[in-house]
Amino acid sequence: MDINWQFIISTLPLYQKAAWITIKLGFWGTLLSLIIGLVCSIILYFRIKILKELVGIYVELSRNTPLLIQLFFLYFGLTKIGITMSETTCAIIGLAFLGGSYMSEAFRSGIEAVSKTQIESGLSIGLSQMQLIRYVILPQAFAVTMPSLAANCIFLFKETSIVGAIAIAELMHVTQDVIGMYYQTFESLFMLVVAYLIIILPLSFLLTWLERKVRYAEFGN
Amino acid sequence: MNKENHQVLLEIKDLHKEYDTRTVLDGIHLRVHKGEVIVVLGPSGCGKSTLLRCLNGLESIQGGDIQFDGESLIGPNVDWQKTRQKIGMVFQNYELFPHMTVIENILLGPIKVQKREKKEVMDQATQLLEKVGLSDRKDSYPRQLSGGQKQRIAIVRALCMNPEIMLFDEVTAALDPEMVREVLDVILGLAKQGMTMMIVTHEMGFAQAVADRILFIDEGKVCEMSEPKEFFTNPKTERAQQFLNIFQF
Ligand SMILES: Nc1ncnc2c1ncn2[C@@H]1O[C@H](COP(=O)(O)OP(=O)(O)OP(=O)(O)O)[C@@H](O)[C@H]1O
Ligand SMILES: [Mg+2]
Numbered sequence: 001m002d003i004n005w006q007f008i009i010s011t012l013p014l015y016q017k018a019a020w021i022t023i024k025l026g027f028w029g030t031l032l033s034l035i036i037g038l039v040c041s042i043i044l045y046f047r048i049k050i051l052k053e054l055v056g057i058y059v060e061l062s063r064n065t066p067l068l069i070q071l072f073f074l075y076f077g078l079t080k081i082g083i084t085m086s087e088t089t090c091a092i093i094g095l096a097f098l099g100g101s102y103m104s105e106a107f108r109s110g111i112e113a114v115s116k117t118q119i120e121s122g123l124s125i126g127l128s129q130m131q132l133i134r135y136v137i138l139p140q141a142f143a144v145t146m147p148s149l150a151a152n153c154i155f156l157f158k159e160t161s162i163v164g165a166i167a168i169a170e171l172m173h174v175t176q177d178v179i180g181m182y183y184q185t186f187e188s189l190f191m192l193v194v195a196y197l198i199i200i201l202p203l204s205f206l207l208t209w210l211e212r213k214v215r216y217a218e219f220g221n
Numbered sequence: 222m223n224k225e226n227h228q229v230l231l232e233i234k235d236l237h238k239e240y241d242t243r244t245v246l247d248g249i250h251l252r253v254h255k256g257e258v259i260v261v262l263g264p265s266g267c268g269k270s271t272l273l274r275c276l277n278g279l280e281s282i283q284g285g286d287i288q289f290d291g292e293s294l295i296g297p298n299v300d301w302q303k304t305r306q307k308i309g310m311v312f313q314n315y316e317l318f319p320h321m322t323v324i325e326n327i328l329l330g331p332i333k334v335q336k337r338e339k340k341e342v343m344d345q346a347t348q349l350l351e352k353v354g355l356s357d358r359k360d361s362y363p364r365q366l367s368g369g370q371k372q373r374i375a376i377v378r379a380l381c382m383n384p385e386i387m388l389f390d391e392v393t394a395a396l397d398p399e400m401v402r403e404v405l406d407v408i409l410g411l412a413k414q415g416m417t418m419m420i421v422t423h424e425m426g427f428a429q430a431v432a433d434r435i436l437f438i439d440e441g442k443v444c445e446m447s448e449p450k451e452f453f454t455n456p457k458t459e460r461a462q463q464f465l466n467i468f469q470f
Pocket of ligand 2 (some may be wrong): 269270271298391
């Protein structure tokens with residue numbers, strides 16, 4: 001089998017640009033997801049009226065509809081009622097909408113794993129509810145739930161491959177374009193796989209390292 | 222030594238505590254004077270832990286009053302964050318924070334809650350750690366310590382808040398026999414220094430040695446309240462006699 005190296009080299013800049021877009025989408029999508037997830041799980045922990053119900057509805061809605069539908073809704077649906085935003089904003093919001101619920105569930109299970117007696121121990125030294133969350137509950141929840149959070153991060157980076165559907169030149173979208181124009185299917189897909197590996201492998205190592213660090217205190221290695 | 226002419230630090234009046242509809246504490250009266258050591262005895266399930274937990278607001282109560290330093294601890298306006306700083310509590314299962322080192326465990330309350338100077342707290346912590354023989358374990362994590370060591374750290378953590386009273390709930394119950402002593406010695410030391418304490422324990426020899434008064438509870442009621450010598454040699458009630466018999470072979 002002969003590989004068209006000439007072609008690969010010539011499309012390299014295209015892929016490079018697309019990879020940066022993928023990284024950008026993945027980064028902001030993940031970051032916002034973490035924030036949304038954290039806020040949701042704290043609302044659930046304090047059982048705040050009304051907000052608690054809203055979080056429940058959001059989580060169900062977000063987890064039980066495909067990302068693609070969520071994106072179309074945001075991009076085309078909202079335009080209909082006069083709300084327009086750039087493709088990139090739309091894609092990041094879409095990813096965050098999806099990821100937020102996954103992160104919320106991960107945080108929630110971590111928080112629920114913190115024992116009642118640990119909470120009492122914190123209260124007995126006079127910690128306020130907020131201090132309790134910050135110094136006792138969240139650090140312990142993180143240690144427990146870090147593997148799920150890491151899996152969610154990787155999942156979200158991979159989900160960026162779907163947002164090309166609303167005309168964003170991320171890796172998947174660019175690959176489809178390139179195949180459409182030059183019919184170099186194998187080379188194009190090869191580039192795509194390599195690009196994802198270059199992005200996701202270091203991310204994965206970083207997350208594994210972080211996981212160890214976060215869990216060391218409580219669980220050793 | 223008789224401490225009943227000391228100032229009253231804690232006063233429990235007609236305390237009622239119910240879980241759902243079951244009465245667990247049924248009209249408890251108790252006055253704890255400054256420097257006094259009260260040992261709470263009673264059969265399993267009689268409400269000893271519940272009593273201690275009511276005192277620092279870990280349980281709500283259904284009737285009666287608790288006064289600490291002359292202020293009532295009943296009602297929605299109690300500043301528990303402030304009160305709990307003065308009431309140190311040590312749990313059966315240590316409940317050190319597993320994600321923090323020994324010294325971080327000890328400093329958390331004094332620095333974040335009491336907003337004290339780190340250096341000053343550090344000095345106090347170092348002294349206390351030395352006293353319990355653990356000054357070399359500052360940077361260990363709880364998982365790296367034995368049960369007895371963890372419990373001594375838990376005591377130091379509570380002491381470093383400079384509480385006015387210490388509550389101990391069966392703090393040696395989870396320990397191997399050879400570690401019980403090291404923890405009891407620390408508590409005995411505190412008694413000698415004049416720390417006010419309420420201690421729930423099943424160690425009868427220790428109870429006799431440390432207590433100024435024994436509070437014997439049965440089915441949520443104060444059944445007997447007497448000096449240790451009196452209680453152990455000449456229990457007045459039949460329930461107390463039965464209870465003491467369990468510990469005799
Ligand atoms: N959260 C709870 N909900 C319902 N009932 C409870 C709860 N906690 C304790 N009880 C009940 O209250 C009673 C008193 O319990 P408590 O833990 O105070 O007993 P104790 O004297 O400390 O016993 P032990 O010596 O076994 O520790 C028990 O009958 C127990 O079943
Ligand atoms: Mg108990």
